[in-house]
Amino acid sequence: MSGSSSIKIKRLISFLSGWYGEIEWWPGATDEVMMGAILTQQTRWENVEYALKDLKKRGLCSIDAITSADITRIEEAIRCTGFYHVKAKRLKSLANHIENTYGSIDGMLDVPTEHLRTGLLNVSGIGEETADSILCYGLSRTSFVVDAYTERIVQCMGIPEKRRELKHIFEEWLPKDNYVYRQVHAHIVEYAKEFCTKKRCSDCVLVSLNV
DNA sequence: GACCAGGTCCTTG
DNA sequence: CAAGGACATGGT
Numbered sequence: 001m002s003g004s005s006s007i008k009i010k011r012l013i014s015f016l017s018g019w020y021g022e023i024e025w026w027p028g029a030t031d032e033v034m035m036g037a038i039l040t041q042q043t044r045w046e047n048v049e050y051a052l053k054d055l056k057k058r059g060l061c062s063i064d065a066i067t068s069a070d071i072t073r074i075e076e077a078i079r080c081t082g083f084y085h086v087k088a089k090r091l092k093s094l095a096n097h098i099e100n101t102y103g104s105i106d107g108m109l110d111v112p113t114e115h116l117r118t119g120l121l122n123v124s125g126i127g128e129e130t131a132d133s134i135l136c137y138g139l140s141r142t143s144f145v146v147d148a149y150t151e152r153i154v155q156c157m158g159i160p161e162k163r164r165e166l167k168h169i170f171e172e173w174l175p176k177d178n179y180v181y182r183q184v185h186a187h188i189v190e191y192a193k194e195f196c197t198k199k200r201c202s203d204c205v206l207v208s209l210n211v
Numbered sequence: 212g213a214c215c216a217g218g219t220c221c222t223t224g
Numbered sequence: 225c226a227a228g229g230a231c232a233t234g235g236t
Contacts, residue, residue, distance in 0.1 A: 082233040
């Protein structure tokens with residue numbers, strides 16, 4: 001089953017750690033990270049940075065501001081991230097959920113991670129990856145993020161498991177430490193971007209980690 | 212011009 | 225459940 005996959009993933013984790021060492025990835029204020037998590041859906045991060053900059057310029061880069069902002073002003077600011085009609089709605093949905101359920105981001109700080117996750121998944125436009133990104137990078141929780149790059153990089157090693165199971169395996173092997181979760185996910189994305197193309201793993205060392 | 216990007220939702224078989 | 229389309233701009 002996932003026995004041999006678990007071993008391979010453990011090996012992958014230590015390989016990437018040695019390959020990159022420590023990297024600073026996705027820092028920022030909680031509001032900004034949460035919004036970025038939605039904006040980056042199916043979109044390059046560089047475009048998200050432009051959008052966040054534009055939102056700041058308009059004073060719209062906070063959960064508070066989003067709840068009261070005119071939807072078309074949000075759309076104007078985030079157009080460069082694509083899907084801007086749906087993403088503007090998703091930002092509104094997230095902001096409304098936070099204000100209605102917790103009052104504010106501060107109201108989320110003492111809530112258990114699983115409760116927060118369930119709530120986020122009930123927000124229209126927030127799926128597992130976005131929820132986990134918000135939890136891990138926005139709220140410093142130990143909820144591991146599995147994305148397309150993660151799926152691709154493990155495929156290079158002949159690991160067939162899908163996202164749900166992968167998240168499970170990573171969380172089983174990693175120490176329950178937010179810093180570690182951030183690092184490992186960042187390593188995966190950086191490596192996959194560089195070496196694992198859509199078609200196949202080119203110049204990818206991972207095949208040699210295969211068993 | 213074709214193809215893809217750190218997803219999610221909805222509809223079909 | 226798996227597969228396919230819609231959502232849309234910007235880079236290679």
